[in-house]
Amino acid sequence: MKLRPPKNGKEYICLAIESSCDETSAAVVVNGRKVLSNIISSQIDIHKEYGGVVPEIASRHHLNNINPVIDEALEEAGIGFKDIDFIGVTNRPGLIGALLIGTATAKALAYALDVPLIGVHHIRGHICANYIAYPELEPPFTSLIVSGGHSTLADVKGYNEYEIVGQTRDDAAGEAFDKVARVLGLGYPGGPLLDKLAKEGDPEAIHFKRVYLENDSYDFSFSGTKTGVLNYLNGKRQKKEPVNDADVAASFQAAVVEVLVNKSIRLAKERGRDKIVLAGGVAANSCLRKTMEEKCRENGIKLCMPPLILCTDNAAMIGAAAYYEFMEGNCGDGMDLDAYATAAL
Amino acid sequence: MNILAIETTAAFASAAIIDKDEFVHEVISEGNFTHLQNLIPLVDQVLEECDMKLSQIEGIAVSRGPGSFTGIRIGMSTAKALAQALNVKVAEVPTLKAMALNxxxxxxxxxxxxxxxxxxxxxxxxxxxxxxxxxxxxxxxxxxxxxxxxxxxxxxxxxxxxxxxxxxxxxxxxxxxxxxxxxAASDKRIQTAEMVAVLGLEIHKAGGAVSYVEAQPEYLRKSEAERNLELKKCGQK
Structure with a gap:
């Protein structure tokens, strides 16, 4: 199949849709890099009361929000449905009930507008957020993807060629952050609150175990470090000694971040990559950003990390990923496109 | 008025068109709970069998629940997005009322x-x-x-x-x-899009159809998490 020429004769305009967790988002992205709009409707306040994302509630809100969010994205971009060249949508991985709202909506729009539809991997989207933030960025590079559901080290060889080199064997980094935040009574969402508290603490006050696994492994394991925190807190409680929560937060964060950063640097060097690209919600963590910046500078590696708005779940990144799939010959998934709770990168 | 009707609240998805002469044509999926995959292909099939283009559709009718929560949402989000793109209205058809019509x-x-x-x-x-x-x-x-x-x-x-x-x-x-x-016999008891089309046309004619933003599902039940939270709050009082 051949690519259709862009409708305006110059640039490809993508309407992108994302609904994999608790953010309903729609964006208009030109040629994968230029964002005309990126509307994000967050449900954080709704799920706060439950201490985490409730899938059924998330799905119900996506259904209510998605069409107005799309309207807003088109309006802000100053375009109409007739200007869209193709549609990109997150169809994997994520909460299945949430994914299917975006996917069903995208399918119906693509069918009605008679434009190609591209199903996008959510994590590829996070990586591609960097193409928006760094207009000059091109593969190959090393990418560290850290979020509530993922801790992945990938060697990105091309726009659509990813090799997963390491993954978490237990908790994702964000998951470990959330769990420790809960034990410290910080509430939801845990990661950002832990990050905030850690700024007031001493990262060297308590030594929590750094888990590097086998010498040559690029995998991660954070549950041991998390258990270390729980044991420390229990021990203090039993002895009725006071706990400095900020020190605990800072020390735990330092232990997790050290492993993430060191393995990323090692992989970049081993593969001869001169760039490291951060992606995913935990890429917003200030300790990770700062430590990664220092280590990259020491090692002469260029670091890319998207601005906070592109770290969170958003549709613009999906538009970037969809564009590169489209350019490399994926002229559209069939109208039988499905959604998947889990999927390889 | 040509109405496109969608029914995804039970195990088998279906789509139907009721035309100007109130003739109804329906197609039913063979896949069990594969609505997301099958619904648009079903819509495409029913249009083709009616020798009609999507642009000739003047209104949408959707079985709005009760039924499978996920099924309701696949039908409703598809109906809303079709209505949004085609600039037509949606009839929120009560599932039980439509199936009783049979x-x-x-x-x-x-x-x-x-x-x-x-x-x-x-x-x-x-x-x-x-x-x-x-x-x-x-x-x-x-x-x-x-x-x-x-x-x-x-x-x-x-x-x-x-x-x-x-x-x-x-x-x-x-x-x-x-x-x-x-x-009802086992092959007659499950809701399909045919009666959604019939009731949907009535709703459209009576001016009861709504915009794609207003169209709402009817779950008839809160989520389990909401119920548990309410119980907890009651217990604390």
Missing amino acids: FYNFGGIVCPILDARRNQVYSAAYTFEEDEQVELYPEGAYFLDEVIEKLAGKGPVIFIGDGVSNDAIRNGLEGAIGREAFF
């Missing part, structure tokens, strides 16, 4: 029973009098005993819907209502 000539009470789990059923009951569909009790999530209490001694009742396929429910109804309880 049995308008039964001559007694027509009672849809959907298995709502947790010992409940989604149900309503109707009689048909001179082309009027009269509601005996409103749609709701009921315990089976509540349904029986409403229907016992009221004359013959035909039970329809996937709840009839559940032995415990069927035996319960049969035991209480006895010889006046009838059960």
Whole structure:
């Protein structure tokens, strides 16, 4: 199949849709890099009361929000449905009930507008957020993807060629952050609150175990470090000694971040990559950003990390990923496109 | 008025078109709970078989629930997005009311029973009098005993819907209502898009169709997390 020429004769305009967790988002992205709009409707306040994302509630809100969010994205971009060249949508991985709202909506729009539809991997989207933030960025590079559901080290060889080199064997980094935040009574969402508290603490006050696994492994394991925190807190409680929560937060964060950063640097060097690209919600963590910046500078590696708005779940990144799939010959998934709770990168 | 109707609240998805002459054509998916995959291909198929283009569709009708939460949402999000792109309105068709229409000539009470789990059923009951569909009790999530209490001694009742396929429910109804309880044949009891189209056209004609933003599902039940939170809050008071 051949690519259709862009409708305006110059640039490809993508309407992108994302609904994999608790953010309903729609964006208009030109040629994968230029964002005309990126509307994000967050449900954080709704799920706060439950201490985490409730899938059924998330799905119900996506259904209510998605069409107005799309309207807003088109309006802000100053375009109409007739200007869209193709549609990109997150169809994997994520909460299945949430994914299917975006996917069903995208399918119906693509069918009605008679434009190609591209199903996008959510994590590829996070990586591609960097193409928006760094207009000059091109593969190959090393990418560290850290979020509530993922801790992945990938060697990105091309726009659509990813090799997963390491993954978490237990908790994702964000998951470990959330769990420790809960034990410290910080509430939801845990990661950002832990990050905030850690700024007031001493990262060297308590030594929590750094888990590097086998010498040559690029995998991660954070549950041991998390258990270390729980044991420390229990021990203090039993002895009725006071706990400095900020020190605990800072020390735990330092232990997790050290492993993430060191393995990323090692992989970049081993593969001869001169760039490291951060992606995913935990890429917003200030300790990770700062430590990664220092280590990259020491090692002469260029670091890319998207601005906070592109770290969170958003549709613009999906538009970037969809564009590169489209350019490399994926002229559209069939109208039988499905959604998947889990999927390889 | 050409109306495109969608039904995804039960195990099998279906799509139908009712045209200007009120002729209805319907296609039903063979896939069990594969609505997301199958729905647009079904829409495409029904259009093709009616020799119609999507641009000729002047209104959408969607089975808005109750039923499978996920199924409701696939149908509703597809209906909303089609209406958004085509700039047409959506008729939010009550699922139980539409499926009861199939049995308008039964001559007694027509009672849809959907298995709502947790010992409940989604149900309503109707009689048909001179082309009027009269509601005996409103749609709701009921315990089976509540349904029986409403229907016992009221004359013959035909039970329809996937709840009839559940032995415990069927035996319960049969035991209480006895010889006046009838059960729709297994190939006739599941809701399909045909009657969604018929009722949807009525709603459109009566000016009851709404915009794609306003169109709402009817789950008849809060999420489990919301119910638990309410219980917890009640307990604290």
